[in-house]
Amino acid sequence: MTDEGVADHYQVLEELGRGSFGVVYKAIEKATGETVAIKHIDLESSEDDIQEIQQEISVLSTCASSYVTQYKGSFLRGHKLWIVMEYLGGGSCLDLLKPGNFSEVHIAVICRELLLGLEYLHAEGKIHRDIKAANVLLSETGKVKLADFGVAAQLTHMKSQRNTFVGTPFWMAPEVIQQAGYDFKADIWSLGITAIEFALGEPPHANIHPMKVLFQIPKNPPPRLEGKFSKEFKDFIAQCLVKDPDHRPSARDLLKHRFIRSAGKVEALQELINRKQMWDAKQDRVKLPVFYQETLHNISPKNESDEWVFDTVRSVVVPRRGTVRSRKPSPAFVAEDAMRKLDVKDGPLQPITPQTVKKSTVRRQPSNAYQSHASVRRITSNGSPRASVSSKRPLQPDLSFGNSGSTTRLFRRVPSDHSNPELSPTLEEFKHNENRPPSIYQTPVEPTNKEAMIGRRLYNKAIEPSLDELHAQTATSSKRDALANLSDAFAYLNSVDPEGAYHLFRNIVTSVSQDSRLNQVILGGQNNAQPGPPPKTPVDGTPQGTVVINRERRAMSSVSVSSAASTNLPTPSSNLSPTKLLMSQENPHLLSHRRRRSAVPSDAGSVIAARSPEKGEREREREQRDREKEKLAAMEALRYPGQNAVPGMEHCKQITDLLYSRWTDGLMARWGAAGGRG
């Protein structure tokens, strides 16, 4: 698979947002000048899903309809997969609902277009299985397109059925929940729920926990639209929400419904897009607190003595390195490693050069460093190092995945959000960490003045993520090493002299801005020294839908903007103190982000089982346990739609979540048998 160079065909622009399993960027195809959306999926952070991602691509690539987001191609870059899609500037319907509910006129148009899309898909033997406002995108001209085929199914025989339990609970048809075998009609039910979502801003039962909803939907009579709506609209929804799929009309039938036939032109939908733009402009985009990102740079490129010895021939090995967060070895190792480095007599295996680095850090704050190391050693010898030395994971601000019911999918998909080093932490571990201050082995210098704080912020927000990203996308090992070294060097600078980092960048930016050519190419010609209001938010449209603009990345190019912003944000150092542990409020989001695609037992386990058939029985037990964990995590991940924690009240939300997870724990014990027939 050698398509490294393909990425150069695209000019990647700003981040559009973060979706369910990756970051989405706006980009321009250089050859044609066409704007596209590119989804970056970090394959290194997913366990077994490469085939599933491939399945999604194959469903998408066999669609050719103006009602479906057009797939343009995909290729690998390092361990990132880039999926190139049509760019849709209008955004998702979920985003468009933010300023207010849709009118019937608009809903009728959207529903007609969705029915046309479903008619196409169903004729192709495809079931979308996750119809909801978040997955309906609009072009700038108002064209309506179905997006996110992450859980779509391709039927090989037109009359076959599916049993897999996938979708998003609030929108799921009863027959999907009951796993009685379902077909295309399941999409029609979800469409009915989505129509209610358009009219009321949220699906029915939105105030109930998603896990409970799974019981309610099959048990209760179908939801009905009440209130001041037309008879036609109410009837349309009633038609979609017929519980017996055999009596539920098809997409083609529904296109003849009066509500649909009287619908107007798609251009009318531009009103929704304009409304959203106005609304965005009025918003004081209040940012969620930004969290300090603990960074541990522990492993430097290994020296020769660390390689395997094979006779006289020395094996050529790519040095392992640890600057990329996604592959950081555990902190316990880090701590031990660090201690070994401190001991001059020890460690012929250890790299030599960085020793002084760590030592000088230690020397600056000897007592601190000593303490932290001592405690680490004790814990390590206890045999349970992880709990208290686990480092804080950097968290992403401004994420909004939590506010829509997340898609439950058959296969786990771990997002690429830079914040995901542990491959599969247990829930307990996570919660545990959340309530502890980050322990660190190498105490970074406390930023003492504004410059230092900005310097640290600059490092955490811009430099390190950028280096990580670049590293992840680089395949050549020599280039990777070079980046690793650079990353280490920056980490060191950050730990001992964040102020220096600030001045370095300050100077670079100044120099760049003084050179007209550089200024134009790198800074886009803008005068970056004006702190003023943040630049106008671009219209976000992404194939993911449920994303918000994250401007962090652009903050890099305009240091002073971020400096203005940081004055009313918690400073990095504030997180070092346990009393101000602000991380926890985002953690549930992170968890849900990470786990939202996890799910529900799958037959993926059979692949694992194949590994060691001699252990078949144990494997199955393990699988069972894993499923339990995953289910638990999936439940944890399911959140009320539209309900973000009120700023300052995050802890309440957390407690609620904890209680819910206990409740569902008990629930699963009774309910455990259900689910899981692939």
Add this chain to the structure above:
Amino acid sequence: MAFQVLFGRGRGRSPTDLPKQAREHIGKIEGPGGAAKAEELAKVLSQIKQILQGPPEGESNPDTLLQLVTSINDEDLLYLLALNLHKLPFEARKDTQVIFSYVFRFRHPTAPPKNEPHALAHVIEKRPQVLVELCRGYDHKESATPAGTVLREVLKSEAAAAVILYDDGDVPGSSAGGYSAIRRDRPQTGNGIFWAFFDWIDKGSFEVAADAFTTFRELLTKHKELVPTYLQVNFELFFHKYNTTLVQSSSYVTKRQSIKLLGEILLDRSNYNVMTAYVDRGEHLKICMNLLRDDRKMVQYEGFHVFKVFVANPHKSVPVQKILLMNREKLLHFLSHFLEDRTDDEQFIDEREFLIRQIRNMPPQPVPPLR
């Protein structure tokens, strides 16, 4: 009735004429006016597809279907479609995929249930080139997905899988002479269609490579009698190609997936003899130990599941023992910190502990295995 709706429009077409028409159109899609011919062809293919699928409610008449399938065989339509798949229009490629899928599955109700479906039996014995051409679908981005989808369905048949594995040009014993001509004890030259998969997987674009790999995996894991024999007879050729092309691939996906598949192949009981031969080689262990030091965690992790087979083997060969002993201290240190953040992967932790014990308890000098 549906039949009449489809064909009653006065043109007197009968299902058996359609394959003939399709054949004629295919011959002309590249000449002058090829685009128009391609459209004509697409229409005919769509009609064939609809007959095969049957009316929305109910089934097609099996006799009609049998006639159609026979006619498709007579016209050699499957071969022509496979050969030209990448040249067909977008929708026609999808229709072709459906046609293959239905034709290869069709069995007349009166046929003995043990027989292969008619068309599949025909292809396996008389026209193995159809399957070879389907594989060549991976030469083109356009045909990779439809061809791959058809192949994976067909490969459920052991005979069809054998045809692909033993294709070897004109060499006697090649499947080119039909399934019964195959001689399983003859080593392959490496020029057959199966060996082209290595290149498709390593060099193809992501879409092609990923689809080719999925088919490759199916070929090597599905048939528990066929594959072990094949791997034993072609041991050197296969693992040389596998280790140099796939495991060392510069593509992250190819590398990771092929290490994983290697582990699956070795740990499949039916491949016991292959596994013991594999883990006797010091060279194989070296490759594997280097994987443990890859800078990407998932590569390390997949490498571990191959490495464990070497260490857990109670009859380690002398070269393997030598390498392990030479690196004993390093390995012990390395493994004790290997992928430490997999804290909830109990099986992994157990296995890692087991390996550490095994390495620690090795006798200081290599001992010839007792086998």
